Amino acid sequence: GAGVSQSPRYKVAKRGQDVALRCDPISGHVSLFWYQQALGQGPEFLTYFQNEAQLDKSGLPSDRFFAERPEGSVSTLKIQRTQQEDSAVYLCASSFGFVQGETQYFGPGTRLLVL
Amino acid sequence: GENVEQHPSTLSVQEGDSAVIKCTYSDSASNYFPWYKQELGKRPQLIIDIRSNVGEKKDQRIAVTLNKTAKHFSLHITETQPEDSAVYFCAASNAGGTSYGKLTFGQGTILTVHP
Numbered sequence: 001g002a003g004v005s006q007s008p009r010y011k012v013a014k015r016g017q018d019v020a021l022r023c024d025p026i027s028g029h030v031s032l033f034w035y036q037q038a039l040g041q042g043p044e045f046l047t048y049f050q051n052e053a054q055l056d057k058s059g060l061p062s063d064r065f066f067a068e069r070p071e072g073s074v075s076t077l078k079i080q081r082t083q084q085e086d087s088a089v090y091l092c093a094s095s096f097g098f099v100q101g102e103t104q105y106f107g108p109g110t111r112l113l114v115l
Numbered sequence: 116g117e118n119v120e121q122h123p124s125t126l127s128v129q130e131g132d133s134a135v136i137k138c139t140y141s142d143s144a145s146n147y148f149p150w151y152k153q154e155l156g157k158r159p160q161l162i163i164d165i166r167s168n169v170g171e172k173k174d175q176r177i178a179v180t181l182n183k184t185a186k187h188f189s190l191h192i193t194e195t196q197p198e199d200s201a202v203y204f205c206a207a208s209n210a211g212g213t214s215y216g217k218l219t220f221g222q223g224t225i226l227t228v229h230p
Contacts, residue, residue, distance in 0.1 A: 004158075033217060042121075042204050042220030043159070056215055091159070101147035101166050101210055104218060106158040 002026070004107035006092050012113045013082045021077045021110045025094030032075050033104060034067055037089040046090075049075060050098055082114045117142040119207050121221025128195050129229050136224045138205035139187040145207040148181060148188050149218070153202045162203075163190070195228045202226070 005024045013019050025032050030051055035043035036059075046065070048056040051072035060067070064083075069075040079086055089109040095102035118141040128134050140148075149164035165172045165179045165188065172179050176195075181188040192199060202223045210216040 031216065035218075040223070042119075042206075042223050043218070045217045045219070048215045048217055050215065056217065059217075095216065098215060099210065101164065101208075102216055103149070103161055103164070104216070106151075106160070108158045 004092055004094055004105050006090075006107040006110050008110060009108060010111050010113075012115065014115055015082060015084060017082050017114075018078065018080045019082055019112065021079075021090050021112070023075045023077070023092030023094075023107060025073065025075070025092070026096075026105055027073075029094035029096055029105075030072075031095040031098050031102065031104075032069060033093045033095075034075070034077050035091040035093065036061075037091055037109070039088070043091050046077070079112075082112075084114050087112055087114045117145060117207055117209070117219040119205060119219050119221045121205050121224060123224060124222065125225045125227070127227045127229065130195060130197060132195055134190075134192045134195050134199070134226055134228075136190045136203055136205070136226075137187060138189070138207075138221050139185075140207040140219075141186065142207070142209060143183075143186065144209045144211070144214075147208045147210055147216070148179070149206050149208075150179060150190050151204045151206065151220075153204065153223075155201075159204060192226075195226075197228050197230050200226055200228045 034046040093104040146167035151159035206218040
């Protein structure tokens with residue numbers, strides 16, 4: 001079946017612009033995670049949704065970052081007034097449920113470059 | 116919060132040799148430890164995982180060991196092939212409570228297998 005998809009795959013933004021990154025999880029997956037991967041580093045947790053509820057946003061680096069999943073499927077990560085330090089790959093992952101040790105399936109990521 | 120350290124950062128082996136990557140974690144409540152392989156520009160893909168009630172798990176040429184007392188786990192790849200060349204990430208999570216299974220990743224190991 002279809003895996004996790006993300007769009008756009010690449011995004012170039014001028015400093016100060018707003019951007020919106022989309023994630024389509026695997027159909028039926030309850031849990032959805034956003035991670036930020038800086039160049040040469042491991043992914044770092046940003047936020048977690050269980051269906052439409054955002055239960056953990058402890059990893060969001062500033063109030064310029066906002067995420068939503070209004071119908072419990074597609075999710076959007078929005079970054080307002082982008083800064084150069086926001087340049088990274090943004091990865092979305094989904095898992096079937098939320099019990100112990102659920103496998104997280106990753107999307108291909110959106111590579112954001114802020115000039 | 117959880118902290119995961121991964122070593123070495125780069126590993127170069129000859130085809131047919133074994134490769135070992137080691138990780139340590141700090142949170143004794145962590146109970147799920149996946150390993151992901153990420154090729155350049157691609158999504159992280161799960162290659163093997165282990166849960167805290169198991170000490171070792173093997174899948175063909177890949178094995179993972181877990182020492183809960185010492186809080187470290189390792190990835191072993193035998194009979195390496197050039198197609199094993201990639202970046203490998205370890206991760207840890209505590210799926211219970213308010214952690215919701217979010218993954219904390221190590222810094223990654225660049226594995227190069229020379230033909």
